[in-house]
Amino acid sequence: MVAENALHSAQDAVIEAALAHVPFDGWSDATLKAALADSGVDAALAGALFPRGPLDLALAYHRRGDARMVAALAAMEMQGMRFRDRVAAAVMARLDLVEDKELVRRGTTFFALPQNAAEGAKAIWGTADAIWTALGDQSEDANWYSKRATLSAIYSATVLFWLGDDSEDHAETRAFLDRRIDNLMQVEKFKAAFRENPLGKVLLKGPLRVLDHIRAPRRPDDLPGSLKETA
Structure with missing residues (x-):
């Protein structure tokens, strides 16, 4: 644990x-080399910290932003907010944590490269x-995937708009x-109406029944270091 910390x-x-x-210099080898020198971290650790060089550096920065967003959301009072407003607040909280838009702009360019696109999407x-x-969110079926896929599209579009936005706040x-969330809500209303529609009920019990077998991924509880309840 000490070594991990x-x-x-x-x-x-x-x-x-x-x-x-x-x-x-963008998210590049030059940036990583300079950052190691400026931070005083032994360059020999670079392989352990960032095995794929600048790619892992950029991803580590992104994940740090996600972690800080989660902490910020935990401190927010959202009890009286509509759910759509909670989603909007979360997206804006993530963007508000960015120190400099140029960091994201450079990241957008970096992850647009064919060799980095899959990691950027992840x-x-x-x-x-x-x-x-x-x-x-406690969904455990196909909704787990559809919610994240839809929000990924909304978030990506919002980031691109935000990069060119110089309006106050x-x-x-x-x-x-x-507007994007309004579109999402319309889709959700359509899905709800579809489930109640006679044709929808037939399809959900027939060809679309395969959706019943889709489950959200679960983290194994038998990994080293995990805690399991004992009888």
């Missing part, structure tokens, strides 16, 4: 040092999953996000 601290130190270099999915989990981004 030391590695985490070293990784965070390199990420912090990298933030000053990314606007100029990172966005991870953000959507973090938001739904923080908001208390990102008011235009908030309005854009509200």
Whole structure:
């Protein structure tokens, strides 16, 4: 545990040092090399901290933002908010935590590269999953996937709009996000109506019954270090 904490601290130190270099050199080998030097972290640890070099550096920065968003959401008072407003607040909380838009702009370019696109998509999915989990989503069927897929699309579109938004307090981004969530709510209403429609009931009991067998992924409870209840 001590060694793990030391590695985490070293990784965070390199990420912090990298933030000053990314606007100029992007998420690159040059940035990683400079960040290691500035942070005082032994360059020999680079392979353990960031096995794939700048790709893992960029992903670590993204995951750190997700973790900070989850902490921010836990401190928010959302009891009186409509659920759609909670989703919007979560997305904006994630964006508000960005230190410099150029970090995300460079990241968008970096993850647009063919060799990085799959990892970029997984990172966005991870953000959507973090938001739904923080908001208390308990779906265990196909809805688990559809919610995250839809929010991933909304989040990606909102980020691109936000990058070009210079309105006060990102008011235009908030309005854009509200419109996207309105679209999502219309889809959800359609799905609810479809389930109650006679044709929908037939399809859900027939060809679409395969959806009943789709389950959300579960984390194995027998991994090393996990706690299991004992009788």
